Amino acid sequence: MQTILSVVDQGLPQSLDKLFEILRIPSVSADPAYVHECRNAANWFKNYLESFNFTTKICETEGHPIVLAQELSATNAPHILFYGHYDVQPVDPIELWKIPPFEPCLRKDSEGREIIHGRGSSDDKGQILTFLEACRRIYQQTGQFPVRITVILEGEEESGGEHLPGFLAEQKANLHPDMAFICDTDMATPDVPAITAMVRGLVGEEVTIYAANRDLHSGLYGNAARNPIQVLAEIITSLRDDQGRVTVPDFYEGVPEIPVDIRTKWQEIGKTNDNLLTPIGLKEPAGEKQFNAIEQTWCRPSCEINGISGGYEGAGFKTVIPAKATAKISFRLVGKQDPIKIRKNFRDFVSNIIPKDSTVEFESHGASRAGMVSLDGPVLETVCNALKDEWNCETAIVGSGGAIPVVNDLQKIFGIESFLVGFANVDDCIHSPNEKYNLRSFHKGIRSWVRILYALQEVKL
Amino acid sequence: MQTILSVVDQGLPQSLDKLFEILRIPSVSADPAYVHECRNAANWFKNYLESFNFTTKICETEGHPIVLAQELSATNAPHILFYGHYDVQPVDPIELWKIPPFEPCLRKDSEGREIIHGRGSSDDKGQILTFLEACRRIYQQTGQFPVRITVILEGEEESGGEHLPGFLAEQKANLHPDMAFICDTDMATPDVPAITAMVRGLVGEEVTIYAANRDLHSGLYGNAARNPIQVLAEIITSLRDDQGRVTVPDFYEGVPEIPVDIRTKWQEIGKTNDNLLTPIGLKEPAGEKQFNAIEQTWCRPSCEINGISGGYEGAGFKTVIPAKATAKISFRLVGKQDPIKIRKNFRDFVSNIIPKDSTVEFESHGASRAGMVSLDGPVLETVCNALKDEWNCETAIVGSGGAIPVVNDLQKIFGIESFLVGFANVDDCIHSPNEKYNLRSFHKGIRSWVRILYALQEVKL
Structure with a gap:
């Protein structure tokens, strides 16, 4: 595994090239004007996944197509389902973008951090590629995978996600995953990895x-x-x-009521009003008066x-x-x-x-509906440990205000839990002008998935 | 005068041609994209006014230019100032126009009336041309005018009218009108002419x-x-x-309180809730509960x-x-x-x-500020009688909900009263898609002004 991590480090420029390719495709799903670009994005992922041995097909829906890809040769190892979305938010107000939204590039922010610029860099193309680049590097080095993997990439997450539940229901007979992973959430802080256990x-x-x-x-x-x-x-x-x-x-x-110990833990990792509101220029939570800003967005x-x-x-x-x-x-x-x-x-x-x-x-x-992951069981512990190895600190269990409806569908249709492991940051400006993704998130995100995939090989279900 | 009225009747198609010429110019003052079209409209009026002996110039402002035209040869006769605006409202929602807004034409409405279609046909180009076509026919037949006439046409009435007061103030030393006439208001009903004495x-x-x-x-x-x-x-x-x-x-x-006799008179000429609201698909006045729809719009x-x-x-x-x-x-x-x-x-x-x-x-x-015309004095009576001759019924004294700020400026700067004589109708869809002006209003409007201009010749001030 250490060899693979070195390859990830040395190959980072090539991983970035791959990301820039897909960021250049303006796959805005909410606007009918971009219907062909959504299909282009799906086709790009098909070709990309096939290049590291995934059997891939474009599945038609009444809306944008869904990419279904599988590599199931690791017999007896757990079968994980990875979900992501290749569509992005509209870009207006376009005049506020410092660099055009579909011209990805690497630049430094005001604090000297290297960031990846572009619509979708964080939500969700950049996050998807942390997982898939990990898979690509593993296959390049070893010619095989430590676990069985099914990848599902939809094109309507930003526009209602109308056709995904029907598609998943159709796959129920063919697909028997043991658990799901989704990379569409934030870290607790830029240094502390997180698993999101509550999604609105x-x-x-x-x-x-x-x-x-x-x-x-x-x-x-x-x-x-x-x-x-x-x-x-x-x-x-x-x-x-x-x-x-x-x-x-x-x-x-x-x-539900929020357990007191959970509220306390969030305060311990610095999740307060200031933490959420100061970066956006605000001071006072605008919602229910008896809850702070983190509580208002994560679990109210x-x-x-x-x-x-x-x-x-x-x-x-x-x-x-x-x-x-x-x-x-x-x-x-x-x-x-x-x-x-x-x-x-x-x-x-x-x-x-x-x-x-x-x-x-x-x-x-x-x-x-809202989604909730159970906080015990071997998978959560395994993933937390793998993340700890990469980031050198305890993994935080957090909530997220954003809806990831698929969590609920996967529970209902396949009876499996979804583990939300994301490397985005609260200042990534998703859904806003000047969306970005930290280069550190992209790099260590790929490394994290290499660790997680090998760790999952050993999990006893 | 009867000869001139006959010429008006026989020349109606040519008068319509003139109107269609100016209606084709999209002089939307609120939208900077149409700044050149506003100037085109001003230039059109300059050429047109010069064709019947008016000395005309385009006066620059920091916004759209103002057309100033004079024919003062009728020494000793009263000097009237006619005000109008050559700019029009924006046309959106454009998709609701049955015929494009700047392609004027004559057509029949659902009740078989002949109507003039186009943005500005009623507000205010069509109304302006009732006055100016009357002038043109009088000059063509007689080579002179019964009164002295100053015409001021501004280009910002629909977008704040910011520069008109300053322009009028500059003209104070040169210009000594006895009274003003404005043709930018409605009739009481399609058969009953009106002078608007209250403007919000x-x-x-x-x-x-x-x-x-x-x-x-x-x-x-x-x-x-x-x-x-x-x-x-x-x-x-x-x-x-x-x-x-x-x-x-x-x-x-x-x-101010509304005098009881005025409220009663309005009900007598059928000015009730239904009269205003039924044509627009509504039933109940939405404003102050103790007033009916006419009162709410005319004097509240x-x-x-x-x-x-x-x-x-x-x-x-x-x-x-x-x-x-x-x-x-x-x-x-x-x-x-x-x-x-x-x-x-x-x-x-x-x-x-x-x-x-x-x-x-x-x-x-x-x-x-709101404008108010005094209800006694020789001019009001003279105009009422001239209108009565044309329309064969008493002229109604009414209010208007719309602002005509110039009424106030003319009072303040020149110390003169403005007589609001208009031939529009409540269903003309001004400011809305499918604006129209009844052909009957245009025709009898021209005839009315011929009568008024000759009647004013005799007024003792």
Whole structure:
């Protein structure tokens, strides 16, 4: 294994070249304009995986295709499923990117750290390649793998992930993995590796309010005509009370208490308000008043407005009352909160409070339950130890505010647990302009997976 | 005069050709992309006015130019100032136009009326040309004018009208008009001509809320990070109370009571809730509960949200918390409400209620007081009678919800009253897709001005 780690070190420039190749493909899944680029990204992964002995196929869905790759020659060794997503977030506001989003490069940040620039560098292409480059180096040196590996790369993680559960269900008869690994999460700090044991679920909703049958002159009609922007603002306002709690009926049903010892441990590794908020220029947690920022994002549910649009948005001023206004609203879920029930209760809530002369239309944008990994068992210990060997410190068990719906699907369909081992950092600007991935994360991430894969060979299930 | 009216009738197709020429120029003043088209429109009017003996010049401002034209040979006759605006509103949402906005044409509506299609056909190019075509026909037939005439056409009425007051102030020494006429308002009904005696003022404000120093992933930060869209929604909600009243401190200072006899007269000519709201698909006035829709729009002040924008507005879904969100907000003023004071109170109000971790920036988009014309005096009677001759019914004295700031400026700078005589109709879709102007308004509008101009010749001031 030490030889392989040396090869990883010496081959880092070539690993980076591979990463830059895939970062140049603008596989934005939410925007129909990039549908062909998503397929290009899938094809790139197919060719890449085949180059180190994976049997790979592009599986069609009604949306973007899914890459399924397997190397199962390590008979009797555990069978791990690695999940990642080759799609990326949209890039707007494009004007805030210092370097174009799909022109990856290595540069130094203000603190002198080497960072990999580009949309997808952290979320999730860079993280995927820590795992796959580990596999490639192992195969190059040894011609075989220590465990059986199935790789599934989807193209709709950033746009609802609608077709993945159906695909996984279809694979149930053919695929018998023992556990899953996902590399789409953060480290505890830039020096402390982490396994994410709690992941929030998501309900995405688009709400459109209609009033008059056309846009109106706000002088001629203002006061008398119902204004859909005003109605939408009132809906948004009514979704939270003055304690920061979400007001949708029964919203907190299934939300667990946070164990005191877990809260204490997080404070010990420096996970406080400042830790989360200072880097983004904020000071005070905006959610439920009795929880700190880490608790609010890792293990409390939430309601966020992700976009709003209505009336005249161009330069200057237009005295219009628009015929409609739209907001994109998401709920983050924890514990046993039921996304289907929350969607229904939200829609009923809105439909009941809108005033006369307004109507509402809803559009769904994904629904997933929260995920939770059990904290005992041999795999978790094995992985923690492998990470400790690489990073020279204890591995932290943490939560994540972001939804990784696949965790729940894998549990439901294959009955397996997912281990979320990621090397991203909180300042990676995922979903924002100037997304980056630390070169150190990429390098030591590859090394970490080499260690984990060999350690898993020995695990008794 | 009868000969001239006949010439107007026979020459209507040629008058329409002139109108179509100017309607083809997309002089959208709010959008910097159309700056050259605004100049093209000004130049078109210069050439046109010179063709019937007006001495004309293009006066530069720091914004769009102003057209100043004079024909003062009718010594001893009254000197009237005619004001209009050659700029038009933006055309979005462009996809709702049945015919492109700058391809004017004559067509029949669903009730069989002939209508003139195109952005600016009613607001204000078509209305301007009722006056100017009357002038052109009078000059063609007689080689002279019954009164002295100054024409001022500005290019920023739809985008704040910032430079007009300064221009008028500069003209004060050279220009000594006795009264002003403006053709930018509606008839009482398609059969009943109207003079608009009350016009609301306007304060336009753009409000931008900032929170985090960049866009954030709403999973990783949602709950804990202040969301500017949420803050903006709460501001908008707090601008009105549950009785529909505007909550900005001292907002109603200077708002006059509506005389009971005026309210009664409006009901007599059918100005009720249904009259205003039914054509736009609404039923119930959305403003202050104790006033009907006509009262709310003609003589009560108001606050409207004209545009809102923030976060991801494209197709699909993006789980982002944006770094900022913006709304365009306007106040309509009546009576003696002070726009400067209201702007200040509004800004203080917002600055005081925004939560921690958010900041606000304001941008001004125009400010004007309400206008009010005195209801006695020889000019009003003369004009009413001239209109009665053309339309065969009493002229209605009405209010208008829309701001025509120039009324106030003309009063202040020249000490003159403005008579708002317009031939538009409430269903003209000004500021909306599919703007139109009734051919009957255009035709009888020209005839009305011929009558008014000859009648004014005799007025003793």
